[in-house]
Amino acid sequence: MNDSAKGAECDIITSAKAFCKQHLQPIARQLDKDGRFPEELRQNMAAAGFFGMNYPAEYGGSGYDSVTAYQAAKELAKASAGVALTLHVHWMAVDALVKFGSEEQKRCYLPDLLQGKKLAAYTISEAQAGSDAAAITAEAVLCGDRWVLNGTKYFCTNGGLADVYFVAFKTAPDAGAKGISMFIIEKGTPGFQIGPAEEKMGCRSSLTTSLRFTGCSIDSACLLGNVNEGFKVAMYGLTGGRLGMAAMGLGIAEAALELSVRGSGHAGRYVC
Ligand SMILES: Cc1cc2nc3c(=O)[nH]c(=O)nc-3n(C[C@H](O)[C@H](O)[C@H](O)COP(=O)(O)OP(=O)(O)OC[C@H]3O[C@@H](n4cnc5c(N)ncnc54)[C@H](O)[C@@H]3O)c2cc1C
Numbered sequence: 695m696n697d698s699a700k701g702a703e704c705d706i707i708t709s710a711k712a713f714c715k716q717h718l719q720p721i722a723r724q725l726d727k728d729g730r731f732p733e734e735l736r737q738n739m740a741a742a743g744f745f746g747m748n749y750p751a752e753y754g755g756s757g758y759d760s761v762t763a764y765q766a767a768k769e770l771a772k773a774s775a776g777v778a779l780t781l782h783v784h785w786m787a788v789d790a791l792v793k794f795g796s797e798e799q800k801r802c803y804l805p806d807l808l809q810g811k812k813l814a815a816y817t818i819s820e821a822q823a824g825s826d827a828a829a830i831t832a833e834a835v836l837c838g839d840r841w842v843l844n845g846t847k848y849f850c851t852n853g854g855l856a857d858v859y860f861v862a863f864k865t866a867p868d869a870g871a872k873g874i875s876m877f878i879i880e881k882g883t884p885g886f887q888i889g890p891a892e893e894k895m896g897c898r899s900s901l902t903t904s905l906r907f908t909g910c911s912i913d914s915a916c917l918l919g920n921v922n923e924g925f926k927v928a929m930y931g932l933t934g935g936r937l938g939m940a941a942m943g944l945g946i947a948e949a950a951l952e953l954s955v956r957g958s959g960h961a962g963r964y965v966c
Contacts, residue, residue: 701756706747706758710766713742714773721755722774727897729891731780731855740810744770744798745779749788753804761831764941771945772952776899778945780813781936783851783900786931787814787860790876794919794927799878803858815856816935817905818928819849828871832907834863839878843885854888855904857881861905862928865921876924878916885910 706896717738725731739745751753758766771778791814793801806812809842823829833847843863850859859879866873879886889904919927 704762705754706743706762706766707769709740709742710744710769711889713738713744714769718770718773718777722777722899725774726776726896727898727932729893729898729899729901731777731899735777736810736813736855739777739781745784745810745813746788749786749792749804749808753792753800754808755804766938767938768941768945768948771942772949774899775942775946776897778938778942779897779900780852780855782935782942784814784856785859785938786935789818789934790816790860790918790927791878793899793930794876796915798915799918803878807858812856812857813852814858814860815850815852816860816931817847817850817853818862818932819847819865821848824849828874828925828954830874831867832861832863834865834877835866835949836865837911839912840911841916843877843879843910843912845907846869847905847907849892850888850903851900853901853905854891855901859886859905860931861907861919862924863922864885869922871925873922874924874928875921876918876927877912878918879910879912879921883910883912 695792717735743756744766746755747758747766747879753755767781771782791803793798807814818827818830820830820832832840832843832847834843845863848862849959857880859881860876861879862876864873865875885908887906889906892902894902
């Protein structure tokens with residue numbers, strides 16, 4: 695944590711509460727109905743410093759500790775679980791980049807990702823590879839100094855919204871979890887198509903899409919971490935994601951409790 699953050703540890707939680715009241719609660723229901731995450735909301739969240747609150751100041755983050763950051767994120771989930779999910783998956787990608795990225799990759803992507811100028815997605819899942827992440831079949835083949843990607847991913851949170859996609863591919867098809875590598879792919883790369891948003895039952899302001907790679911050629915510098923060690927990268931990102939889902943669950947539960955208390959005529963007694 696940097697010095698300014700140390701002295702005011704709870705500021706970001708207070709800001710998150712104020713942000714929700716002013717910017718999120720009034721529109722959360724409509725965003726969920728419409729299945730939309732507006733650009734203006736991303737800009738407001740960026741201005742509030744949410745995208746980089748728990749990352750080092752040297753890359754443009756605010757340096758808050760994780761407990762504080764996840765408490766602030768819980769406040770967002772109380773107002774809109776979908777919006778909190780958007781943030782948590784962004785953080786999963788950033789976690790992996792901070793831990794496994796080369797210095798060049800960090801300098802290239804972290805400042806914009808932490809300031810919310812760019813949004814990230816993190817995708818492992820495929821139609822036949824959910825819980826069993828090592829069963830992915832999308833393949834990356836090294837041709838000279840470029841990787842050529844083929845395959846389809848499902849359930850990509852922030853699909854379409856994100857500018858940068860962290861995606862797992864098989865690089866040694868017969869090696870199971872030891873044959874997976876993680877790549878950083880920018881939106882707009884030829885051969886990389888993003889499907890329409892799925893019609894979900896909840897968290898609809900978080901966009902979920904498929905991703906299709908057809909002969910998508912990327913530079914060898916887009917590899918995140920070592921070749922065939924991507925399963926470790928993928929699981930590392932999921933660790934933060936699990937904390938995020940816990941914070942989201944807590945936020946949803948608190949919101950439900952407060953709403954039920956208010957609804958039963960005890961407004962103000964239990965609601966803080
Ligand atoms: C809204 C949403 C957003 C998502 N966003 C992302 C994302 O951004 N990136 C990404 O990579 N993925 C994402 N996912 C996919 C998510 O990671 C998968 O849904 C999850 O891994 C489960 O996989 P599955 O849906 O294929 O279910 P399955 O793996 O088919 O599991 C179905 C059920 O079987 C159970 N089960 C599975 N294996 C076993 C076993 N061996 N023994 C006993 N029970 C078992 C599971 O617990 C579950 O209850 C998202 C999913 C949703 C719904």
